[in-house]
Amino acid sequence: MFTKRVARFFFAIFMITGVLYVGGLTTVSAQFKSVQTNDLNLLYYDVGHEFLVNHTIRSYTNALIFHKSLFDYTLSEPVTLIMQDFGDFGNAGASAVPRNVVLMGIAPFHYAFETNPANERINVLMNHELVHIVALDKPSASDRFFRKALFGKVDPVQSDPVSMFYGYLTTPRRFSPRWYHEGIAEFLTTWMSGGIGRVMGAYDEMMFRTMVRDGARIYDAIGLESEGTTVDFEVGANSYMYGTRFMSYLALHYGPESLIKWTARSDDSRRHFSSQFRNVYGNSLSQVWGEWIEWEHEFQRENLNRIRTNPVTVGRPLSNRPLGAISRAIYDDVNNQIYVAVAEPGKVAHIAIVNPETGSMRRLTDLEGPALFFVSSLAYDAQTSTLFYTNNNNGWRDLHSVNVETGRSELRIKNVRTGDLAFNSADNSLWGIRHFNGIVSVVRMPYPYTEWNRIHSMPYGHDIFDIDVSPDGKLLTAAIADASGNQKLKMMQIEELMDGVFNPEEIFDFAESSPAGFTFSPDGKQLFGSTYYSGVSNIVRYDIEEKSIEWLTNAETGLFRPIPVWQDSLIAFEYTGRGFLPVKIPNEPAERVSAIRFLGQEVVVNHPVVKDWMLPPPSPDFVDVDTIVHTRTDYSPIRNLALNSAYPIVRGYKNYVAGGFRADFSDPLRMHKMSISASWSPHPGLASDEHFHASFSYELPSWHFFANYNAADFYDLFGPTKRSRKGYAIGTGYRANLIYDVPRVMDFSVTTTYFGGMERLPEFQNIITSFDSFISLNARLTYQSTLFSLGAVDHEKGVRWELMSSNNYVEQTLFPRINQNLDYGFALPIRHSSIWLRSSAGISFSPRREPLGNFYFGGFGNNWIDNQSSRRYRAFYSFPGTELNEVAGTNFGKLMVEWTLPPVRFKRAGFLNLYANWTQLNFFASGLFTNIDDSAFLERYYNAGAQLETRLVIFSTLDSMFSVGYAVARNDISGVYSNELMVSLRIMR
Template structure:
């Protein structure tokens, strides 16, 4: 609520925030940007050509960004397009008035829209859709004035985003990186005889539009591909015949790969500190050699090398936006001669994926030169550029297959589809019209929106002062506000104070509250909580600490007494989504009634010290549109050491989770296991493990899927089962989510619902038969995701479980919980 009252426009859908940003940056850059871009034209033209509906104002965020292979980029496209429609129809000044903040304006973005434009946002969005369809129909008619290229599909399904593709030596299989909703991004093999798609290996850190940078050695059937494509790229070598792979280079920051068959070297472009460097990577491909670092402001991309190893072709772009197709002599380049031949000047259009044919006489590539991505052929003998296709949607990434045919990727609403086309020079192809051009023709004042280049500023005369920054010396009060807390079953009222330094290295929180209920002893009515986090450290202290969520439901984290703890967490491996970390926690407690971890277990003594060490490895993966992790591994080792009345009670436990993605999109099968052993006395509460319950509160802030946790066991009461040793195993099936396109309004809606079913077995006191207990359960949980004020998300969960111990009656548990915020 505080965020909405102070910054209401942040509580707007992503299409609104990104749409106005892209619109402004396009016209501030003199018309260079997505508001006047060929790719966005293709996206909407394809929807109309395929007779697929455009998303309405709610469905774009509720469903579109989850089911489309372009994911969140769809918000940019739809938002920019709608802003452009408003600018064209009503003028850019009115658009600025809507998206800006004025004294007489409305806080909520939709209310301000109606205030400025005089009609509901939903009605205007519908009018834009009608207008967009007419615009794209006109462009399609323009394209169809000349014969449209026919093609033959080579796969059974669209592949989402794709990398450069390669044919195997037999010509029967096509290899490429693919990324489509429902399955994790992978290196795939497409069988060209039946169109089947086999996923060979996951691509870690796949890119949104091109999945991965790839290169292929046909002699050894080795496919090189990049991982961590939005970070410091690694290079992996995969043998597509044996399925064996190995990472050959870590954090190389190299992409745009090309393979030189003449000397078995790998080439690429390395980006570092704003500079682009052409590099050569000889076998065994674990080190790179600098060939040429381009001047600042220039970049090369989409490298390819002729079969004889003599020439390298690439695209060249400059800071001005000018783009050219260029050619290097490799021998000269390796000897320091950086001269290149400009084959063709594409002006502001991009020369994409130009590759040599087998005999090296031609280059085949694509470009939006006419506003539509078509395939072009450049003759190295005659120096002529010919256009080979007239596409309705767009053709990309050509693969020469012979003298008379090519494999190319055709854009569709579900992603790129490999197709085969004939090679035929087109005599005439029409250019389409950009919507952005229509806007500036109708409203020429947009030309004056272009900003001056940064070079116009007098940077040299600006003065700066360097000084040492003191985080502690800059700590100040950041905010303070009243709070309501729960303590046991009572309400407390108080204030929370937040302190931090200017760059948030130190964050301190202090909460003070008081319970006035006379049923509480006087010594328990005052509550204080303090935390201080900095770098890897967290310090906490509590005195009868309260918690807001203890007001709702069975799970309590508040405890009588006082405590202080120091926590240190360090990453040994941080290679997202792969991490390995350890955590150390030293804590002391006094005045306790109940154990800190187990609320229903009375403490045998009210003071103790504890030292906990934890080592955790995680590597989970998910596909576009996933609502949860869909495959991966997690293991954890924990050491618990309680020191009570001069006696040490050590315990150890280990957890292992393994998930497998099923062929059914967004569905997974998980095996979750845990085991523990205590070295203490069985009768001592500090020496036991305890289990039970879903663990969710009616209103909660923790993970909605608490049934997965180590000490949960739905179907029995919290902490109802215990022992000094245990073994636990759960089998879980997560079903695909059910998507909602229009379930609510832009301010409050639900976008998906997902069911998970599980069954667990728990056995305690494994070391002694007379104390041993074995329980089993079966249950399910239904999660409903709710979005409110666009930028806030919650989860409404409903669960049911049935549990039974050997020779005992069944017990049941029902759970309803609303998790606030994501």
């Protein structure tokens, strides 16, 4: 019997693998092209990106040569580099586990507030991402030993949490905070680019100068991770800014080489990043971090004193509070109001109308997909009171418009990929900057703004941004940056542009400083913008006729995005720790403006060795692509499928422990993933055919195949919920995105499974079956459109709808069930607090006596140690306060109201290896009716409860959730009360 079942199991695996092999070859292989050198496997999917391939190889190789030398690094395997154009702004990410992979977006960077360098970006990205690869991948002797023993670098998986420890043994530096990785990457990138980068960043100087001026808290290493990257409007960017600042401080005081010793893994280095810190610097990380904060205060006080040697510009605030991150703002002189897109913690991003007289604000319309720094692009047609704006600013932007009188918004062009909008009132056209295939184009959108026309495409490496059109519609100004990072303010004749002539006239060369947000005065005779020329962002005025430039302000923090509203004064936005504050400033030249000192300048003056870290240009003179590329071919996931790692596991089967082995395979792109595990439960209490357990899964982007035999589960070792089952199952599933227009997402999935040798229902552990085999077919259709604000821990408003169908076929009888869930939530005026109404209803078309014909409800559903959603009480089958599966029915209706309270964030709660981020309390109350159609079987339950969630971080990167819940339930028919206390730790996200 046992042999027969095992044989069936492996036969199924064989069949599935065969199907996959054919499917993999025919469906996926043609999508990606692969260009290979000994050190690189570059993948791209679009012929339109091909023009960048060789340049990318040169930039990569150039950077790798440097890192190999600086870190004494030997690449353990070629890096898989994926070129993509999934978003309108350039970015990249790197991982070394289980394989070395870099995902690189080829789009131009955004330059809002000068938060990104303007020099050639692929060079910059390669320099930066390869630091991550080295910092993650470089092994010590012990790392190499464990990588050999475990057949590779172990990627922790939720289903077998023991993999976390193997991960730490094979790639320990992966378990370091983000500021550590980004800090060293930004530090080195700056010097590899010859001084262009965050170390020399004016925005970073402004941020820390402002914190010192305002007496704001500069976080310690734990507080930064637990609170600092979530509470202010810069959120995750704080990891970059703090990390770079701390690394720069260390370089200044201990030498840049000390950073290499700290971040490079070597045979004599310590496994944990903080232990290695002490090893290098002789003090604890916390202590030196504290010293840095003290030094930073002194450094910034000196800078503030420099600024204050001249009269400081003090603006009159025009709103009651800072607005968070802001877009370009527009002044409507007819209605005397300012339109600006804002994103701040605790509020869903939106376009706000600010009354400059009273400082009051009101919401015009919500924004979907706000960008971190520039939020959205705005332009205004005063004649029709139409405000144009962009949504999905982190992906492919869409053009929308909203009437400021009625608030009615409208989608104009989907995926227009255009921003930096400017309205030309002379011909009612809308101008913008389009990003596509890594190229920047000036485009024009004529009325009714449903299509665009390309006016001019810039050569690669040249960017154009922050455009404005003169009131008479004859001139267009823009900031233009070249591959060297030079940025100039230029002006073009619109008539010439329309004739295909691109001949911009240079207005002013701001060198490495960006000419930001230049806009015409209402009479078209002057331009107002900002620049970090002195190191502080100040407002400048350019007289077009006189061709003269004047500095209007001497700001302590920074002034941006001026709006020339009045003859004698203008509106600008002042940087504060809580975002940008609209202020009114005089339209008069400043007496004098003093420059500040940059930390990066101190580093290079005191440690000129960093000058030697600049790379040679990635030109063919240095890297000959033709000699290093050995293969150009189609990418086939199945041919690249390889063993990632294999390691011992422990699992639970019923109430017994099982030990075994797990092996994970994937291709570098992870389009195909395969996992095989086998374990054995030696306990004599088990039947002879229940000692052996095995599972197999194979995942494709849309399809997945699986098989289990006496399925075991790690989490069955803890708690009441059991997912291990006797018997075997073999199945396949398909999933697809019907809509993917974030935040609107609609998914469809269907899974069919054959179960054999079963003794309990797979879904409901307490329901014993009278049959041992059946076929199930489950389908699910989900639609979701939910929003959340910066710093949120959960979705805060929106709608979620789900339709599910479960069909079981047993002994020639079909048991169909169908149910749907509908959730609706809205944000409260309290930050990060919402009310959600959650409803469910379902019906089964089978006799009530049949186990498969019923829905079952009960309990929180969390295990003591768990890997599923911690807020399981929201699931339709959950009913806290009752026993698991206690309530049954062939039809049901359920309604829940939930109040999520604002999370409490911890500035410091724990240690570097284990700390708490936040805790949040949620209250809920629900009513459940089953068997509504028959009063004889009617069940009526009510409950009320609360759940306290605490986010824990283990080893800097492994998020976990500790949950405590309590609920009381009442059976309204019998009048019996019951209660339940739930304690659970969900491991990993």
